[in-house]
Amino acid sequence: MNHDEHVQHIEDVYRQLVKGVGRERVTEANAPALIRRSEQDGHHVLAEELREWLNPAKPGRPATGAPTRGFNKDNAKH
DSSP states (O other): OOHHHHHHHHHHHHHHHHHOOOOGGTTTTTTHHHHHHOOOOOOOOHHHHHHHHSOOBBBBBOOOSOOOTTTTHHHSSO
């Protein structure tokens, strides 16, 4: 997929999400671009929902995101 196709894909998925459909088209690969697009357009709730989908940390379920850069340095026992 070239740059123009990627931009068009993000726009197509974003427009569906704004209408309340198209959630099955969200992937780990396109979620960051969709978050940025949502923020640019002022859809902060949609952006937050996409962030939660990308990093589903909930009680009883471990977060899947990578630890912060110095995580082991600050927390490991030496």
